[in-house]
Amino acid sequence: MALIKALVLKEVKQLLAFDERPEPVPQPGEVLIKLKTAALNRRDYFITQGLYPGIKPPVVLGSDGAGVVAHTGEDVDPAWLGKEVIINPGRDWGDNPAAQSNAFTILGLPRDGTFATHVCVPAEQLHHKPAHLNWPEAAALPLAGVTAYRAVFSQGGLQAGQTVLITGIGGGVATFALQFAVAAGAKVWVTSSSPQKIQRAVQLGAQDGFDYTNEGWFKEFVKMAGAPQLIIDSAGGAGYAALIHIAAPGGRIVNYGATAGPPEKLDLYKVFWKQLRLQGSTMGSREDFSAMIAFVEKHRIKPVVDAVFPLAEGNRALQQMKTSPQFGKYVLTME
Numbered sequence: 001m002a003l004i005k006a007l008v009l010k011e012v013k014q015l016l017a018f019d020e021r022p023e024p025v026p027q028p029g030e031v032l033i034k035l036k037t038a039a040l041n042r043r044d045y046f047i048t049q050g051l052y053p054g055i056k057p058p059v060v061l062g063s064d065g066a067g068v069v070a071h072t073g074e075d076v077d078p079a080w081l082g083k084e085v086i087i088n089p090g091r092d093w094g095d096n097p098a099a100q101s102n103a104f105t106i107l108g109l110p111r112d113g114t115f116a117t118h119v120c121v122p123a124e125q126l127h128h129k130p131a132h133l134n135w136p137e138a139a140a141l142p143l144a145g146v147t148a149y150r151a152v153f154s155q156g157g158l159q160a161g162q163t164v165l166i167t168g169i170g171g172g173v174a175t176f177a178l179q180f181a182v183a184a185g186a187k188v189w190v191t192s193s194s195p196q197k198i199q200r201a202v203q204l205g206a207q208d209g210f211d212y213t214n215e216g217w218f219k220e221f222v223k224m225a226g227a228p229q230l231i232i233d234s235a236g237g238a239g240y241a242a243l244i245h246i247a248a249p250g251g252r253i254v255n256y257g258a259t260a261g262p263p264e265k266l267d268l269y270k271v272f273w274k275q276l277r278l279q280g281s282t283m284g285s286r287e288d289f290s291a292m293i294a295f296v297e298k299h300r301i302k303p304v305v306d307a308v309f310p311l312a313e314g315n316r317a318l319q320q321m322k323t324s325p326q327f328g329k330y331v332l333t334m335e
């Protein structure tokens, strides 16, 4: 029996076990991918901490992966064999572009994911690896890329020339949102707890940034940037009140996360008087995913990879996520 190597969650709040497991066999409609790289998301960290619904160990974590198709199952076009691919980690979105179905799942819980040398996925989840990306960049793209794309365009309705604010720019999704909005011709401002990350954002095309840990940062922001038509946020928490305060009349605030918890205060007077749209967003449909890949290829966008770790050292990368020193994505390599 062929064996693969994988990082397995056996118990929450414990290190992942670096184990050998039987090589998965592609079922009808599936392919086996020999992975070159995988990438981490905040989701993986939350799962290891027990802060995610439906955790059922043992499971191989990891939603993002890039590699080469090694076997095709029944009913799969054999032309996929040997192709360099990335994986759409969102499965069973359903027919409604406005929201995912109840059957929607994400690779890496409940199904075994990409923190492994091999993974089986349905062939319909495959996309050709964009040719301008190296293997770490390719793995960094899928989950964060589609989340940013849907938040900025499908839900945010971004138009060229608009003023956009992206909070917590060190985040993997936030960095893509910055790159996408800049490529679409917006004037993009950011917030961060780190001056160095603001500098990195400026190098990627941001106008400038503000430290959200400074009380009153938003007053300076409005003086310099005016009122943003679109705000992309994944923090919520105490900082959310400032976003409602500065949003332009008729503007949108799109949230794809709530890292800092629910807003402490929601000023509904401002929401209705300013005709704001508070918009939720989660990953994306198959159409969002395809559109995201096409956008990345058209604008030759390179995902920002902060650091690459060998698969065996995945726990080190996960532990670093606790304090978020990264700018962009952490990637695991299988070789």
Ligand SMILES: NC(=O)c1ccc[n+]([C@@H]2O[C@H](COP(=O)([O-])OP(=O)(O)OC[C@H]3O[C@@H](n4cnc5c(N)ncnc54)[C@H](OP(=O)(O)O)[C@@H]3O)[C@@H](O)[C@H]2O)c1
Pocket (backbone or CB within 6 Å): 041, 042, 043, 143, 144, 147, 167, 168, 169, 170, 171, 172, 173, 174, 191, 192, 193, 194, 197, 212, 234, 235, 237, 239, 256, 257, 258, 259, 260, 281, 282, 283, 321, 324, 325, 326, 328
């Ligand atoms: N709905 C979805 O489909 C979806 C998809 C992906 C992620 N998410 C969620 O979105 C959030 C970010 O995910 P990610 O993978 O991009 O995470 P990540 O790369 O781990 O992002 C961490 C960053 O969040 C920023 N941050 C933390 N607390 C903040 C606060 N109070 N105010 C503003 N920014 C703050 C920090 O930015 P600075 O270092 O710049 O201060 C930090 O570097 C998580 O809650 C995640 O679960 C949801």
